[in-house]
Amino acid sequence: MITYAFQIFQSILKFGLVGMLTLLTNLTDKKPIAEAERPNILFCIADDASMKSFDAYGDTFINTSAIDNLAKEGVVFQNAYNGNPKCSPARACILTGKYSWQLKEAADHNGRFPLEFKTYPQLLAQKGYRVGYTGKGWGPGVYDTKDNPAGPEHNEIRLEPPYKGISDIDYAANFEVFLNDNPKDTPFCFWLGAKEPHRFYELDSWKKAGRKLEEADVPPFYPDNEIVRGDLLDYANEIEWFDTHVGKAIKALDKKGLLKNTLVIITSDHGMPFPRVKGQIYEEGFHIPLIAYWKGKIISGRTVNDFVSFSDFAPTFMEVAGETPHQQMTGSSITKQLFTSESGRIDTARNHVLLGKERHDVGRANEDGIDLAYPVRAIRNDSLLYVHNIQPERWPVGNPEYGFMNTDGSPTKSYITAIQPDDEEYHFFEMNFDKKPEIELYNIQKDPHCINNLATKPEYSNIIAKLRTQMETELIAQGDPRTLGKGEVFDNYIYYGKRLDYKTGKRIAPLKYTKKTE
Structure with a gap:
């Protein structure tokens, strides 16, 4: 209230009565949300x-x-x-x-x-x-x-x-x-x-x-x-x-x-x-x-x-x-x-946003274990998308022997996964289901569908280095376990959906969960 009165007093000195009335109108018209209904x-x-x-x-x-x-x-x-x-x-x-x-x-x-x-x-x-x-x-x-x-x-x-x-x-x-x-x-x-x-x-x-x-x-x-x-x-x-x-x-x-x-x-x-x-x-x-x-x-x-x-x-x-x-x-x-x-x-x-993912659906396994994440961190600005596939040796949408389980079943999925390597349409399988390089870079303005990876072009090396530094600096400030070298924690969290029997490749009942005390 003191601040409000002081503003009115200042306006009288500076603008006179007309200025004061204008200021009063502005102040009352711009009530904070908290003061309104x-x-x-x-x-x-x-x-x-x-x-x-x-x-x-x-x-x-x-x-x-x-x-x-x-x-x-x-x-x-x-x-x-x-x-x-x-x-x-x-x-x-x-x-x-x-x-x-x-x-x-x-x-x-x-x-x-x-x-x-x-x-x-x-x-x-x-x-x-x-x-x-x-x-x-x-x-x-x-x-x-x-x-x-x-x-x-x-x-x-x-x-x-x-x-x-x-x-x-x-x-x-x-x-x-x-x-x-x-x-x-x-x-x-x-x-x-x-x-x-x-x-x-x-x-x-x-x-x-x-x-x-x-x-x-x-x-x-x-x-x-x-x-x-x-x-x-x-x-x-x-x-x-x-x-x-x-x-x-x-x-x-x-x-x-x-x-x-x-x-x-x-x-x-x-x-x-x-x-x-x-x-x-x-x-x-x-x-x-x-x-x-x-x-x-x-x-x-x-x-x-x-x-x-x-x-x-x-x-x-x-x-x-x-x-x-x-x-x-x-x-x-x-x-x-x-x-x-x-x-x-x-x-x-x-002018930018950070993105990421860890484990989505089960169905990913290798010599390191089962129920593994596919960790990714990315940064998107007005023109570029930089993607760091942190463990590219893993299958991005799940292992093929388990049915690429991080993609919902659909007629489109069935058609693409049936394409064979000697088929002229095999590039569709590669774009949708194959393993990915560690680094991806796309010019979104020219390539909104992220088809042409620019990361292998030498002229983009400085841009890639800058984007990665910016991304990781912000992730560290936000306490991201993956960027801090402790990303295995995401692999070890329990998955509560229908699980996968990795011996048979069949879905099994989810784990029973009992609610804890609030």
Whole structure:
């Protein structure tokens, strides 16, 4: 209050009465979020949806009209990244505000969510928010809290899905019930987690939808044939299902008059469940959609080029709610990017992002042991992607004798893995499943699909050295065990999904897990 009065006194001396009135107007118009009515947060996340599958990111053969409308009326982030392109570690980054390599057991897919980590839903619940989720929250994996780390579950209402591969959970209806049950004047934070477009898909559901094979856009790292095109069209059906539920959720907010006080976020945990995308450190695997909408608060029609990571989400939600981000959160809030009137690069320091992965799915073994990670660290800036495959002697998507288990089963996978070395299409197998060199470097502006590795060209040696130094300096500062020479810890964490009998190559039951005391 003293500071406020002193500002007024200074304005009188410097600008006179007119200047004072102008300053008073500015000060009252720019109240901190904490002084305003506490806003609601609706977080909508698809499961395995590539950024380029949404209209807001360019031409696509997929219709996402509801999300596109939000993009036009909100802000589109052009450089948002997940930190780790697999479901449970990516979602753990969102919930904790920590970088993937700081997550301990949760850095691995199908691991344990450490009880010591605070999540933004837990923290907001302690501050009076009502929290909940529908569909898929954090997972797969095990956790010790009563509720999923995303909040209490709301999956009671079911429906008859249009295709066999789609979940019968009615996400939008469950959200509407949550809204109707929400006490008056109680802010909420809700996680709408669709299970689509995660596999499996009803084969040839594209025919039921009246699609045509020529509509599909086939990436250059796949063969262009009817099998792949049909698979992509089946995937498109499930993206549109997610879009439908986002649209219904927005209508539910509008019907209750809540749009003016609700921040809506649209994203996906990583790229599509196809070879070379989901789980892989290439552009389509970790470059995710991020669209923010808040009627009357976020200026419409904007695009932001700042680099943003999933670890930035939790501190952002805390600040939007008027709270201080928890000290465990190592990401940085993007409220400045949300509420500015500008487009382009808002913060010049946000000119790159770090990425990584450890163990995703089992099915990788060599003389060093079984259930091994495929450790990768990478840095992406405006033009380049530098990738360090730390143990390139290992198979990147799992051993061939176990079925390349870090790629979901699909018609596309079956076709590519059946290609033989003497086939003219064998380069597709090499791009998708073969072992990788230790160092990869791609010019994303010229080569967005990461096809041409520049690392072997002498003229790039200085650039590679600089990028590696920058990346490792930051990773060391963040306490990354792998960069500090203690990466074997990730191999030794327990995998809680269906395990692999390495003698028979068959799946076996997951380990029994008993929750620990909260």
